[in-house]
Amino acid sequence: MKRTFSERLAILSDAAKYDASCASSGTEKRTSKGGKGLGSTESSGICHAHTPDGRCISLLKILMTNFCIYDCAYCINRISSGVERARFSVEDIVWLTLEFYRRNYIEGLFLSSGIIRSSDYTMEELVRVARVLRLEHGFRGYIHLKTIPDASPDLLAEAGLYADRLSINVELPTEKGLSLYAPEKNAAGIRGAMGHIRGRMEAAAEKAPSGRRPPRFAPGGQSTQMIVGADEATDRDILSSSATLYTGYRLRRVYYSAFSPIPDASARLPVIRPPLLREHRLYQADWLFRFYGFGFQEITESRPGGMLDLDMDPKLSWALDHRALFPVDINRADRETLLRIPGIGPRSVAALLAARKHRTVRLEDLERLKISIRKVRPFITTPDWRPTRLADRKDLRALFAPAPAQLSLL
Amino acid sequence: MTRLHVVTLPADASFQTWRDHARKLLRNDIPASFVEWRVRSAQDDLFAEESVLPAVAEGCQRTVRRGCVKLLQRILCHSSPDRFALAYRVLWRAGRAPGLIRDAADPDIAAANHMARQVRHDVHHMKSYVRFSEKQVAGSVSGSQARHFVSWFEPEHHILEIVAPFFAGRFADMNWLILTPKGSVAWDGAEAVVTREPCARETLEDETGHLWHTYYRSVFNPARVKMNAMRSGMPRKFWKNLPETGLIPEMLAEAARRGAG
Numbered sequence: 267m268k269r270t271f272s273e274r275l276a277i278l279s280d281a282a283k284y285d286a287s288c289a290s291s292g293t294e295k296r297t298s299k300g301g302k303g304l305g306s307t308e309s310s311g312i313c314h315a316h317t318p319d320g321r322c323i324s325l326l327k328i329l330m331t332n333f334c335i336y337d338c339a340y341c342i343n344r345i346s347s348g349v350e351r352a353r354f355s356v357e358d359i360v361w362l363t364l365e366f367y368r369r370n371y372i373e374g375l376f377l378s379s380g381i382i383r384s385s386d387y388t389m390e391e392l393v394r395v396a397r398v399l400r401l402e403h404g405f406r407g408y409i410h411l412k413t414i415p416d417a418s419p420d421l422l423a424e425a426g427l428y429a430d431r432l433s434i435n436v437e438l439p440t441e442k443g444l445s446l447y448a449p450e451k452n453a454a455g456i457r458g459a460m461g462h463i464r465g466r467m468e469a470a471a472e473k474a475p476s477g478r479r480p481p482r483f484a485p486g487g488q489s490t491q492m493i494v495g496a497d498e499a500t501d502r503d504i505l506s507s508s509a510t511l512y513t514g515y516r517l518r519r520v521y522y523s524a525f526s527p528i529p530d531a532s533a534r535l536p537v538i539r540p541p542l543l544r545e546h547r548l549y550q551a552d553w554l555f556r557f558y559g560f561g562f563q564e565i566t567e568s569r570p571g572g573m574l575d576l577d578m579d580p581k582l583s584w585a586l587d588h589r590a591l592f593p594v595d596i597n598r599a600d601r602e603t604l605l606r607i608p609g610i611g612p613r614s615v616a617a618l619l620a621a622r623k624h625r626t627v628r629l630e631d632l633e634r635l636k637i638s639i640r641k642v643r644p645f646i647t648t649p650d651w652r653p654t655r656l657a658d659r660k661d662l663r664a665l666f667a668p669a670p671a672q673l674s675l676l
Numbered sequence: 677m678t679r680l681h682v683v684t685l686p687a688d689a690s691f692q693t694w695r696d697h698a699r700k701l702l703r704n705d706i707p708a709s710f711v712e713w714r715v716r717s718a719q720d721d722l723f724a725e726e727s728v729l730p731a732v733a734e735g736c737q738r739t740v741r742r743g744c745v746k747l748l749q750r751i752l753c754h755s756s757p758d759r760f761a762l763a764y765r766v767l768w769r770a771g772r773a774p775g776l777i778r779d780a781a782d783p784d785i786a787a788a789n790h791m792a793r794q795v796r797h798d799v800h801h802m803k804s805y806v807r808f809s810e811k812q813v814a815g816s817v818s819g820s821q822a823r824h825f826v827s828w829f830e831p832e833h834h835i836l837e838i839v840a841p842f843f844a845g846r847f848a849d850m851n852w853l854i855l856t857p858k859g860s861v862a863w864d865g866a867e868a869v870v871t872r873e874p875c876a877r878e879t880l881e882d883e884t885g886h887l888w889h890t891y892y893r894s895v896f897n898p899a900r901v902k903m904n905a906m907r908s909g910m911p912r913k914f915w916k917n918l919p920e921t922g923l924i925p926e927m928l929a930e931a932a933r934r935g936a937g
Contacts, residue, residue, distance in 0.1 A: 267730060270880065271887070272886065272890050274889060275890050275894070276890050276894045277893050277894075278910065279890075279894040279895045280894040280895070282895070283894070283895045283896070283897050284897070294855055295844030295850075297846065298844050298845065298846065298847075298848040298849065299844065299848055300848065302848075302849075303849065304846075304848070304849050304850075305846060306842075306845045306846040306848065308803070308842075312800070312803055312804050313804055313910075314804050314805070315892065315910060315920060316905075316906045316909040316910040316916065317895060317896040317906065317927075318896060318902070318903055318906050318924055318927055318928055318931070319896055319897045319898075319900045319901060319902055319905075319906070320900070320902030320903075320904070320906050320909070321897075321905075322909055323892070323895065326891070327895060340692050362887070365884050365887075366884070366891075368808060368823075368825065368847070368850060368888075369807055369808045369810075369882070369884060369885075369888070370807055370808050370827075370847075371807065371888050396835070404849075445842070446894065455890075458727070465760060489775075522899065526897060526899040526900065539899065540899050541901050542900055588777075591800075591830060595698035599794040617780040617781075620778045620779065620780065621779050621780050623774075623775065623778070623779075624775060624778070624779040624781075624782070625781060627781060631781035634781050634782075634783065635780050635781055635786075636779060648707025651934070
């Protein structure tokens with residue numbers, strides 16, 4: 267019995283939801299002004315809806331098919347899983363993307379797939395969707411393609427020609443975890459593909475001495491995802507893996523996805539609620555690295571067992587472990603030091619530095635600068651404020667820990 | 677000089693209208709504290725209490741930086757009746773202290789930044805939540821291939837001029853029309869035309885909407901319900917014009933059932 271289009275859409279979007287990425291930002295600026303084609307890109311991306319899991323919908327995120335010849339234990343689409351299977355044709359995906367786009371439901375397409383027949387065959391089909399969208403329909407919206415492990419370099423080159431972003435998931439933060447739970451994937455192959463993509467991106471950014479421009483290659487960069495809580499990796503393992511990915515492979519984003527108990531989950535994995543708070547703390551640590559000038563090892567070095575504190579955010583936790591550095595005089599401290607104060611972000615720092623040129627900042631000014639006085643007060647001095655005995659208080663951590671909550675009846 | 681000058685403007689006065697008055701006041705060197713900005717209401721006599729200023733030759737005017745003009749343009753899109761007075765106060769002071777607008781701790785600048793931020797959010801929300809429905813047009817005119825789409829949206833501020841280029845640059849190969857209580861934007865394939873006449877709501881059934889609902893329901897992960905994160909990304913006030921939000925109660929009930937099982 268043939269399934270309806272809607273039934274197949276339900277299966278293939280359900281299968282894609284464990285991929286956290288939905289970014290549509292950071293690519294080149296394009297519009298369809300002049301009446302040629304459809305679509306445009308925005309530098310900061312747009313979310314067109316949010317689902318009750320708190321995630322945004324920016325792209326049409328689907329799999330071409332959820333049939334798969336691999337048997338990765340954490341994945342709902344592994345060959346041994348009992349899920350329903352379906353497949354969309356290239357034309358189906360192109361049609362759906364364009365119709366959703368015309369109604370302003372989405373910014374573009376995030377296409378991935380289970381692996382059927384071979385890596386190259388699967389990758390070729392994904393590339394074909396992007397090619398038809400770009401060349402036959404003049405689509406100028408965002409395209410994110412998943413790179414299939416071990417696909418040939420020629421297919422990668424063509425993918426980069428049409429896609430804004432490419433991604434390949436490292437899945438598990440350690441090689442041991444990967445060989446245990448994803449026997450067909452190998453860490454070296456994944457890293458090799460990432461390195462290859464990095465090389466192409468850098469080549470595309472350079473002009474040849476002759477002035478000739480090399481072919482376009484994924485201007486939105488590459489990203490990856492790690493599953494949190496499916497194996498024994500600690501936060502320190504995960505973050506040191508991220509450090510390599512950001513610095514060694516110049517990734518634009520690393521996503522952390524709390525392992526979700528999946529219907530009919532593999533018996534080899536613990537069936538628990540997804541560690542959402544842990545995932546949240548990892549994202550906060552990631553932010554500290556990317557926007558606050560923290561090193562990844564700084565964030566975890568004093569943490570017992572290499573795990574982040576679930577009770578408070580990693581920045582506050584770091585500050586309490588380094589209380590000798592506080593309080594900071596917000597009228598004199600440099601940018602790097604201001605960024606270390608819990609409760610002050612990069613935007614507030616910029617506003618503070620600008621305001622300092624005009625006035626001596628007092629406690630009451632902070633509110634107008636969108637800084638929470640309650641949060642920063644223990645860590646700063648102003649002409650009218652000096653915290654007392656911060657460094658000496660034994661109960662300091664308790665002051666910041668969340669109020670005890672009643673257990674829910676589950 | 678102690679006389680109070682009264683300027684009465686329509687509630688949706690544009691930046692240009694405000695600027696003409698502000699320029700005249702500035703040329704006459706009238707401080708912000710001597711101007712009262714009023715919003716014209718239906719009962720107002722059109723010519724009451726309007727103070728007449730002598731025409732002063734151009735050229736004796738202070739200039740402000742481009743960043744300041746940009747900020748003023750933004751806050752004049754705001755729907756608050758206080759925006760006219762605030763904008764003139766910022767203009768008056770910035771003419772004397774050019775660095776003023778960088779001082780976010782100044783109360784006037786903080787208020788102006790706040791309004792600008794609200795306008796920016798409104799613009800962003802409009803780009804996010806305008807939803808087009810296809811309108812079947814019988815016998816297309818002159819063999820034109822372009823399809824017709826209509827949307828209803830309720831912006832809080834006067835932002836149609838700001839967002840029009842976005843939609844024009846994105847949906848250039850179709851005819852579209854966005855109706856709002858604050859006016860409309862229409863694209864005919866060549867130009868985006870903005871009006872400020874309030875529109876009546878128009879809703880259309882669109883087959884593809886059902887596929888969107890299927891997608892919305894399926895991409896949701898029932899194992900990780902986070903309603904606060906959802907509401908902060910998609911505030912309640914928009915839900916009434918986003919049909920898929922009607923599915924949420926059913927999705928949550930289903931998630932609770934599976935979690936318990």
